[in-house]
Amino acid sequence: MIRVASVPAAHPFVRHIQPPGSAGFLTLPEIFHEPGRWWPPRRLDPRWLRENAGSFDVLHAHFGYESLSVDVVRSAVRALAEIGRPLVVTVHDLQNPHLPDDADHLEQVGALVRAAAEVTTLTAGAAREIADRWGRAARVLAHPHIVPLEDLPTKPPAGDRVGVHLGDLRPRVAIEPVSTELRSIGSFAPVTVDVQTDAWESADAATRNNIESIGADQLLVHERLPDDELYDAVRRTRVQVLPYCRGTHSGWLEMCLDLGVAVAVPRIGYLAQQHPDHPSVASYELGSPGSLTAAVRSLIDAEPECAGWRDFRRAQRQRLSSEYAAVYRSALAVAA
Secondary structure (H helix, E strand, O other), X not given: OEEEEEEOOOOHHHHOOOOOOOOOEEEOOOOOOEOOEOOOOHHHOHHHHHHOHHHOOEEEEOOOOOOOOHHXXXXXXXXXXXXXXXXXXXXXXXXXXXXXXXXXXXXXXXXXXXXXXXXXXXOHHHHHHHHHHHOOOOEEOOOOOOOOHHHOOOOOOOOOEEEEEEEOOOOOEOOHHHHHHHHHHOOOOOEEEEEEHHHHHHOOHHHHHHHHHOOOOEEEEEOOOOHHHHHHHHHOEEEEEOOEOOOOOOHHHHHHHHOOOEEEEEXXXXXXXXXXXXXXXXXXXXXXXXXXXXXXXXXXXXXXXXXXXXXXXXXXXXXXXXXXXXXXXXXXXXXX
């Protein structure tokens, strides 16, 4: 059994590339600093790597290392070479949605990708960019389900609203470019806007005015929701709008489809490549008048469809677990 030290380990993406039972590899439990907080990731601490070399066979870096310096990431790469443990990297973000400037992030990703025994990513577009930037061929392995398999619906939820989740107002959130169109959407569908309490309270007057100018019939300001409450809130909508101006891939997109909710995604990064033919996904051009409105209207007019999605995700999970097992075996062979 291959022991995989994952960064992070507690995220649904990581949990859901390994099915119940043996899959040829075991993802080791998360190392928490305190309940629920795994960042900054201790498994990229060079000292931890040297002191715990015997506890794992492969290190798999996904995301969550932006809180570390570029030098620490480079030192972690050197430590892995010293202890003879291979590195696997899944490139989720070529644009980090949490940061206003990608310079350090790309230095970190580049250091990991160049040193990795195996590189994977989620879409063909991202793989081409990785090859162009760093000369590495990345295996394209799909994003797994986010919602637990047993909670995937077999029929569409009964929601009739358009939801816009602004969350903690990270740099990826584009309020102003979508606010005018959201007002237009409000003329034919009720709109709910969610924002987290701490972000709302610390927002400046211009940001608050932009949010209020949407004219949503529901503006919900609340603490960060636990997963079960978040899923319930999303199920009450017919369409979710992703108001992003930055990013490469989207777990929120995957979550919406898992819940049977249609989703309008901006044409940024490679979001539209995650499910290019899914009838419940429509893309829009950020800042192009009428584009978002047309995307939302097309999704509302379409017949909701989620039959067979649970079976699809279950089969996908089995396939991904086999594919990642092959990645880990290959990484160990490279390091041998």
